[in-house]
Amino acid sequence: MRIVAVMNRIWRQFLHDKRTLALMLIAPLLILTLVALVFNGNTYKPKIGTVHLPDPIVQSLATTNVKLYAYDSTANALDAMKKQRIDAYIALSDGRPEIMLEGSDPTINKAVLLDMQSLSQEISGESQSLRPIVKYLYGSPTMTSFDSFGPVLIGFFAFFFVFLVSGISFLKERTTGTLERLLATPIRRWEIVTGYVGGFGVFTMVQAILIAWYSVDVLGMMMVGQMLSLLVVTLLLSMTALTLGIFLSSFATSEFQMMQFIPLVIVPQVFFSGLFNIDTMATWLRWLSKVMPLYYGADAMRNIMVRGEDLGAIWLDLVVLLGFSAAFVLLNVLTLRKYRKV
Amino acid sequence: MAARIEVKHVHRRFGNKTVLHDISMDVGESEIFGLLGPSGSGKTTLVKLIAGMDRPSSGTVVVEGVQMPRLDMLGRIGYMAQSDALYLELTARENLAFFASLFGLAGKEKRLRMEEVMSLVNLTDAMNRLVSAYSGGMKRRLSLAIALLHRPKVLLLDEPTVGIDPVLRMSIWRELRAMCQDGTTIVVTTHVMDEAEKCDRLGMIRDGRLIATGTPADLKRDTEASTIEEAFLAYGGVRA
Numbered sequence: 001m002r003i004v005a006v007m008n009r010i011w012r013q014f015l016h017d018k019r020t021l022a023l024m025l026i027a028p029l030l031i032l033t034l035v036a037l038v039f040n041g042n043t044y045k046p047k048i049g050t051v052h053l054p055d056p057i058v059q060s061l062a063t064t065n066v067k068l069y070a071y072d073s074t075a076n077a078l079d080a081m082k083k084q085r086i087d088a089y090i091a092l093s094d095g096r097p098e099i100m101l102e103g104s105d106p107t108i109n110k111a112v113l114l115d116m117q118s119l120s121q122e123i124s125g126e127s128q129s130l131r132p133i134v135k136y137l138y139g140s141p142t143m144t145s146f147d148s149f150g151p152v153l154i155g156f157f158a159f160f161f162v163f164l165v166s167g168i169s170f171l172k173e174r175t176t177g178t179l180e181r182l183l184a185t186p187i188r189r190w191e192i193v194t195g196y197v198g199g200f201g202v203f204t205m206v207q208a209i210l211i212a213w214y215s216v217d218v219l220g221m222m223m224v225g226q227m228l229s230l231l232v233v234t235l236l237l238s239m240t241a242l243t244l245g246i247f248l249s250s251f252a253t254s255e256f257q258m259m260q261f262i263p264l265v266i267v268p269q270v271f272f273s274g275l276f277n278i279d280t281m282a283t284w285l286r287w288l289s290k291v292m293p294l295y296y297g298a299d300a301m302r303n304i305m306v307r308g309e310d311l312g313a314i315w316l317d318l319v320v321l322l323g324f325s326a327a328f329v330l331l332n333v334l335t336l337r338k339y340r341k342v
Numbered sequence: 343m344a345a346r347i348e349v350k351h352v353h354r355r356f357g358n359k360t361v362l363h364d365i366s367m368d369v370g371e372s373e374i375f376g377l378l379g380p381s382g383s384g385k386t387t388l389v390k391l392i393a394g395m396d397r398p399s400s401g402t403v404v405v406e407g408v409q410m411p412r413l414d415m416l417g418r419i420g421y422m423a424q425s426d427a428l429y430l431e432l433t434a435r436e437n438l439a440f441f442a443s444l445f446g447l448a449g450k451e452k453r454l455r456m457e458e459v460m461s462l463v464n465l466t467d468a469m470n471r472l473v474s475a476y477s478g479g480m481k482r483r484l485s486l487a488i489a490l491l492h493r494p495k496v497l498l499l500d501e502p503t504v505g506i507d508p509v510l511r512m513s514i515w516r517e518l519r520a521m522c523q524d525g526t527t528i529v530v531t532t533h534v535m536d537e538a539e540k541c542d543r544l545g546m547i548r549d550g551r552l553i554a555t556g557t558p559a560d561l562k563r564d565t566e567a568s569t570i571e572e573a574f575l576a577y578g579g580v581r582a
């Protein structure tokens with residue numbers, strides 16, 4: 001009942017504040033469009049599996065810009081690829097090299113193909129018979145970089161705008177004294193937090209649907225998984241952002257201080273969420289990514305949109321995101337003790 | 343007469359600064375108790391302790407026989423904060439509806455009560471306006487209206503009439519008096535001396551100490567002062 005009152009109030013505040021509403025709904029679409037228009041790729045050292053390749057080929061492969069891993073069967077190599085340990089594998093099929101690409105990242109696809117191209121010229125001259133056959137596990141030759149990091153961007157926008165807007169609105173509640181006024185009513189602390197989560201949750205849902213629809217249907221981002229799975233992930237990610245925003249707002253005394261959390265909390269997450277390849281980072285840095293909600297959100301998004309996985313395959317990401325939200329909700333209920341002792 | 347509010351030996355410290363020193367006072371049923379004191383003397387701190395929003399460092403606050411702070415008592419107390427805590431981006435109606443729901447009002451009763459309190463503070467015409475378009479006095483009145491929504495038996499008003507014109511102030515005091523006669527206990531803080539005269543009893547606070555309590559007439563007689571202002575100065579050790 002009281003939770004509904006809080007939710008209802010938040011909706012009304014949103015409806016009165018058209019600009020913030022627009023920021024949450026339109027801004028992500030705008031930026032996604034821009035990114036789709038301007039993106040360029042970057043370089044990477046591909047990890048390639050080899051299955052019973054003749055020694056000369058392996059030796060000349062080793063001279064190119066790749067890391068090699070040997071497997072004793074294509075099944076094992078395929079398995080490793082599905083676990084994302086390798087980006088491609090090469091096997092001989094009827095004497096002809098066959099390249100299987102993991103395929104979800106076009107930059108990597110290109111890098112692998114480039115290496116293979118120079119390789120096949122080296123060992124066979126221009127012989128047509130040895131020209132490798134190229135196959136994709138996920139993705140396709142027409143996949144662009146935008147398709148690959150689009151899922152990360154969707155996650156990022158869901159996270160960023162919800163974090164900012166919820167954080168600032170809770171901060172305002174504190175600085176204008178309405179929080180104290182609220183706490184002079186018989187509302188329980190968890191009811192306030194739940195009301196916020198519910199109230200923002202609805203907008204987050206609308207935002208998620210809009211972003212996902214726009215990315216897939218208008219910008220033509222690759223989407224082989226289920227829309228529903230995508231929405232579930234977006235919603236969970238937004239919940240994390242929401243509860244984190246509310247929590248951090250208690251360490252800010254003004255909107256400006258809330259903004260200062262962007263370089264501290266948001267920007268680092270971008271670096272670790274898969275926009276850049278984290279395999280090239282130091283080990284301790286890679287560990288850092290494990291405490292970042294966006295890392296899990298982006299991973300789940302990519303698995304759904306590019307690899308077509310269902311929710312069962314990404315359950316770990318979902319559980320971690322839920323865990324983050326639950327932890328932040330608890331922290332929020334505890335921090336509210338500062339303003340009312342009961 | 344049973345005391346609705348009993349404050350016993352209350353201290354409140356913030357860090358090493360003691361803001362309230364050994365405050366003891368009682369407020370009865372159907373009584374308007376005025377807290378009078380200069381800025382920074384500790385009035386708001388004391389009111390918040392009674393409202394159950396804060397815990398005394400030592401001593402006890404008992405409201406209707408229940409030791410504060412207690413969550414279930416918050417629904418029986420009406421509190422009007424010193425600063426207007428309103429949602430500026432919402433209309434007055436939305437603000438009222440929100441707080442009414444928090445106090446458990448619903449349906450027809452809620453709507454009726456909202457109309458009632460708004461007419462009490464003379465804001466019926468501005469019901470659907472955004473609060474951001476309200477004047478200072480209008481916001482003050484809306485805050486008061488919100489505090490009255492759930493017909494609390496204990497009403498705590500922190501400087502309720504700041505920025506309200508004399509005519510309206512008079513009508514608000516008439517309402518407070520009427521509610522008081524219906525059995526509501528009211529505590530008001532004020533700097534305004536002519537308002538102090540309207541209280542049944544006064545408590546004078548200076549530097550966190552309750553330096554005197556009594557009816558306005560008693561306080562004036564004891565200090566041989568002709569106004570409450572003079573009486574206050576006399577208790578503070580200053581002879582006019």
Ligand SMILES: Nc1ncnc2c1ncn2[C@@H]1O[C@H](COP(=O)(O)OP(=O)(O)OP(=O)(O)O)[C@@H](O)[C@H]1O
Nearest residue numbers: 356359361379380381382383384385386387388424
């Ligand atoms: N949370 C707090 N932390 C530290 N000091 C505080 C806190 N709240 C109040 N004080 C101090 O307690 C003293 C009394 O404050 P209080 O707000 O109760 O005064 P007041 O009588 O209501 O004043 P005014 O008439 O200006 O509203 C002030 O010196 C104030 O600085």
Ligand SMILES: [Mg+2]
Nearest residue numbers: 385386424500
């Ligand atoms: Mg005060």
